[in-house]
Amino acid sequence: MIEYIIFLVTAISIFGIYTLSLNLQWGEAGVANLGPIAFMAIGGYTTAILSIEGFNLYMSITAGILASSIVGALLGYIGARLKDEFFGLLTLGFAHTLYLSLRSQNPLSGGASGIHGFQRPFNSLVQSQNYELFFMLVSLGVLTTFYVFLQSLKNKSWGRALNCLRDDELAAKSLGKRVKQLKLEVMMVGSAISGIAGIMLIFDRQFISPDTFGFELTLYGWLAMILGGSANNKGVILGTVVVFGVLFSGTRIIMSNVGLPSYRVSAARLLLISTMMIILMIWRPQGIMGDKEVLTIGK
Amino acid sequence: MTLLKAKNLSKSYNSNYVLKNVNISLGKGEIIGLAGPNGAGKTTLIDVLSGFEPKDSGQILFKEEDITDLSQQEIANKGLVRSFQEKRLFDGMSVEENLLSGAQTPRNETLYRNLFNKTSDRTIKREIRKLTKKLKLKEVSDNYAGNISGGQKRITELGRISAFEADLILLDEPFSGVDPNIMSQITKIIQDLRDSNVSFLIAEHNLKLLEKVSDSIKILHNRNFIAEGDLNQLKKDRQVIRAYLGESS
Numbered sequence: 001m002i003e004y005i006i007f008l009v010t011a012i013s014i015f016g017i018y019t020l021s022l023n024l025q026w027g028e029a030g031v032a033n034l035g036p037i038a039f040m041a042i043g044g045y046t047t048a049i050l051s052i053e054g055f056n057l058y059m060s061i062t063a064g065i066l067a068s069s070i071v072g073a074l075l076g077y078i079g080a081r082l083k084d085e086f087f088g089l090l091t092l093g094f095a096h097t098l099y100l101s102l103r104s105q106n107p108l109s110g111g112a113s114g115i116h117g118f119q120r121p122f123n124s125l126v127q128s129q130n131y132e133l134f135f136m137l138v139s140l141g142v143l144t145t146f147y148v149f150l151q152s153l154k155n156k157s158w159g160r161a162l163n164c165l166r167d168d169e170l171a172a173k174s175l176g177k178r179v180k181q182l183k184l185e186v187m188m189v190g191s192a193i194s195g196i197a198g199i200m201l202i203f204d205r206q207f208i209s210p211d212t213f214g215f216e217l218t219l220y221g222w223l224a225m226i227l228g229g230s231a232n233n234k235g236v237i238l239g240t241v242v243v244f245g246v247l248f249s250g251t252r253i254i255m256s257n258v259g260l261p262s263y264r265v266s267a268a269r270l271l272l273i274s275t276m277m278i279i280l281m282i283w284r285p286q287g288i289m290g291d292k293e294v295l296t297i298g299k
Numbered sequence: 300m301t302l303l304k305a306k307n308l309s310k311s312y313n314s315n316y317v318l319k320n321v322n323i324s325l326g327k328g329e330i331i332g333l334a335g336p337n338g339a340g341k342t343t344l345i346d347v348l349s350g351f352e353p354k355d356s357g358q359i360l361f362k363e364e365d366i367t368d369l370s371q372q373e374i375a376n377k378g379l380v381r382s383f384q385e386k387r388l389f390d391g392m393s394v395e396e397n398l399l400s401g402a403q404t405p406r407n408e409t410l411y412r413n414l415f416n417k418t419s420d421r422t423i424k425r426e427i428r429k430l431t432k433k434l435k436l437k438e439v440s441d442n443y444a445g446n447i448s449g450g451q452k453r454i455t456e457l458g459r460i461s462a463f464e465a466d467l468i469l470l471d472e473p474f475s476g477v478d479p480n481i482m483s484q485i486t487k488i489i490q491d492l493r494d495s496n497v498s499f500l501i502a503e504h505n506l507k508l509l510e511k512v513s514d515s516i517k518i519l520h521n522r523n524f525i526a527e528g529d530l531n532q533l534k535k536d537r538q539v540i541r542a543y544l545g546e547s548s
Contacts, residue, residue, distance in 0.1 A: 157403045157420060158413035160392070164400050167389035174349065174383070175463060176375030178405050185410045231391065293443040294391035 006136045008245060013139035014200045015244040018217075019224045019236050020146050021193035026222075027231035027294075028159060029186040030166030031079070032088040035095025036194050036221055041102065041213035043068040043195025044202040049108055051118040061121070065195045072191020073184055080180035095218065102210040114209025121203065139200055143237075146193060150233055162186055166231075216270075220244060223273060227280055229290025238288060243273070301363075302327045302467055302498050303348070303379070308357035310340070310347050317343045319522040321357070325467065325498050330489070332509035333502040335519035336543050341502035342384060344519065345469045348500070349381040350374040362466065376405060378466035382473060386452045390445030394436050394455050397444050398427045401459035427462065434458045435484070450481035457488050468492070470501045474508050486512055506530055518543055 018040060025031045047064035051057050075094060079087035105111040126134045153159045164172040165182055173179055202208040220243055228239025260268065286292045303325040310318040317340040325331055333341050346352035348359060350371040359367045366374050389397050402423045412418040431440045434454050439447050444455060453473065460468055470489075474482050489499060489512050503509045509516055510530040518526045518533060520542040526533055533539045 153413060156413045157399075157407045157418060158410055160396055160400050160403065161408040163392050163396070164389050167391045168387050170351075171383070171387040171389065173371040174351075174375060174381055174387075175401055175459070176372050176380070176405060177400075178372060178408070182408075189410070291391070291443070293445045 003132070006132050010132070010136040010139045010204055012241055012245050013136070013143040014197050014204060015221070015224070016143045016237050016240040017139075017146055017200070018194055018197040019221050019228075019240045020143075020150055020233060021190045021197065022221050023225050023230060023233060023236045024150055024153075024162075024193070025186055025190040027225060027236070028154065028166060029162040029182065030084075030169075031076075031183055031186055031190075032084055033091045033187070033190065034088045034222075035091035035093075035098075035218060036190075037213045037215065037218045038091070038095035038098045039068040039072055039191040039194035040198030040201065040217070041095075041098060041210075042071055042191075042198070044198035044208050044212065045102065045109060045115075046195075047199045048115045048118050048202055048208045052115060057119045057121060061199055064199045065192050068195025068198070069188050069192035072194075073188035075191075076184035076187025077180075079187065080183040096215070099210050099213070099215065110209070112210060114207060114212070116207040118202070118206075118208075120206065135204060139204070142196065142200065147233055147237065154233070158185075163231075219273070223277060226287055227276070229287030231294045232287070232289045232291070235287055235289030242288075300327050301325070302329075302361065303500075304360045305348060306358045306360075308344070308347060308359070309355045310343055310352065311355055316522050318347065318354075321523055323500075323517070323524075325500060327466070328493055328496040328498055330493055330499040330501065330513040332506075332513035332516035333500055333519060334504065334506060334509060334516055334543065339519040340522065341519055342471055345381055345471050345500070345502060349379060349469055351381070372405075375463075375465075378464075379469070380460055380463050380465040380467075381469040382456055382460060382471055384471045384475070386449070386456055388444040388452055388455055388459075390443060392444060393441050394444050394447060394451075395427060395431060395440040397455050398430055398436075398458050398462050399423065401462035402427055402464075430458055430462060434488070450477045453477050453481060454484060454488070457485060461488060461492055465497065467498045467500070470499060470503075472503055473501065474503055474505050482508060506533075 018036065022033065022036045025033045043064040046067040047060045050060035050063055075091060079090055082090060102109045103112050109115070120131070122134070123131070161177050161182055164175070164177050165179060169179060198213065201212065205212060224239035224243040225236050226239070227242060228237065229235030280287070286294070301324050303323070305321065305323045308318055308321040309316060321344065333344070335341055343352060347354045350369055350373070357367070358365065361377055361379055364377070366377060366379070369377070389400060392400065399420070406412070407418045431437050436451060436455060436458065439451060444452065447455065457473065473485055477485070486508065493499065499513070501509060501513060506516065507530070515527055515529065516533060517524045518539050525542060526536045526539045534544065
């Protein structure tokens with residue numbers, strides 16, 4: 001049981017970091033990144049590949065964060081010149097292209113079978129039987145740090161400029177807001193944070209493959225954010241607990257215990273998620289902790 | 300001193316000219332009223348001057364600098380800002396945050412300065428609190444801007460522009476759809492800003508109000524200005540009567 005709780009808390013913390021990054025982009029700035037999972041994958045793969053190739057682990061982690069951030073900035077640069085809906089399509093297409101490239105047989109990514117055997121941080125300092133507990137505490141610590149960091153940015157002039165962009169881009173331009181640069185910056189910061197979540201995920205799983213970053217994680221991330229309440233960091237974490245905790249991990253265990261075969265568990269999980277989304281749209285379109293005035297679905 | 304000088308401005312949509320060879324100049328602290336029938340091109344002129352619509356030809360000089368090909372943001376940051384006909388507030392932000400967003404300079408909004416705490420909002424927050432009180436918005440300052448009354452929205456919008464510290468403000472029908480009380484509040488805001496040497500170009504149909512706040516009124520019709528003067532002069536102008544005021548005026 002303890003092992004399961006450790007697994008669940010670690011997973012929720014990692015995906016909490018991921019949804020917080022998505023919330024920074026969509027909830028605060030209105031930038032519709034439909035391929036956030038790609039930036040988790042870039043962080044994870046860069047770190048795993050460099051580490052396997054013999055680079056220092058901490059240098060590999062830094063490179064992973066930088067790589068996701070640079071690619072995010074690049075997409076932000078292009079996206080700032082596109083209409084919102086096309087930017088969404090650009091990120092969606094990018095994520096899928098990356099997924100297919102990683103799946104193709106190549107010596108770097110290991111194709112569909114992925115990479116394993118890379119080091120985990122502080123492995124030599126922590127006894128192996130305590131490592132999962134240690135990593136859970138690290139994950140919780142990183143989640144808390146990002147929560148505090150993003151809350152503080154929310155109340156600063158950069159955060160307010162992002163909100164202007166989200167609420168009315170035309171009015172923001174009339175007040176001299178640097179719309180293109182803000183989009184680039186929010187993609188850069190958000191992608192770096194997603195990259196960190198991706199790096200933590202591969203250390204948690206001790207394995208990386210294209211399916212570690214499957215498209216369903218993009219849907220789960222968006223669902224967690226909308227369910228909890230876009231633009232509300234507390235709500236987003238609550239949404240992550242519900243979606244990734246109850247559905248992503250909880251149902252897997254519960255349904256396995258009632259004897260459902262794995263392919264049915266997966267289908268039942270998707271059914272539950274869709275039902276939840278429909279109920280949410282009818283009952284509380286702004287999400288559990290969200291405000292009706294901010295990014296309400298169908299408003 | 301001439302603040303704005305636009306020469307030979309032309310703008311067409313699908314080869315139909317809305318503005319043709321329009322010339323306009325505005326001095327520091329001057330207020331010009333802009334009137335004319337619906338579809339005369341008042342909003343288009345504001346759009347072109349503020350960079351929101353590309354012009355076909357012509358040149359715009361602001362503070363003796365050529366701003367003809369600058370983007371909306373660049374023009375705003377030079378000190379030329381505008382309002383829109385429909386109220387455009389940041390609805391998901393509070394009234395106070397809306398006003399703050401007007402007072403923030405791009406320099407204060409850079410990621411670097413915010414990440415490394417190289418900027419402080421303390422002074423502007425204090426100023427905005429004073430402004431909120433002055434604009435009689437104190438009671439709703441924490442409310443979402445999307446939830447306040449239409450009149451309060453208009454005042455917030457003007458307050459946001461006044462916090463920007465612009466040199467020239469282009470207002471597109473600021474008095475439309477508001478009660479007399481709000482109208483006099485808007486008039487007061489415009490007059491206060493003019494006292495601090497801010498210039499205005501105000502597009503408006505309410506000629507009495509326009510007469511009250513502006514130094515002169517220009518009538519736009521058939522792609523160009525057809526008359527200029529005070530309300531009494533305009534009421535006697537045959538061309539203005541035919542095109543805009545009507546024979547019964």
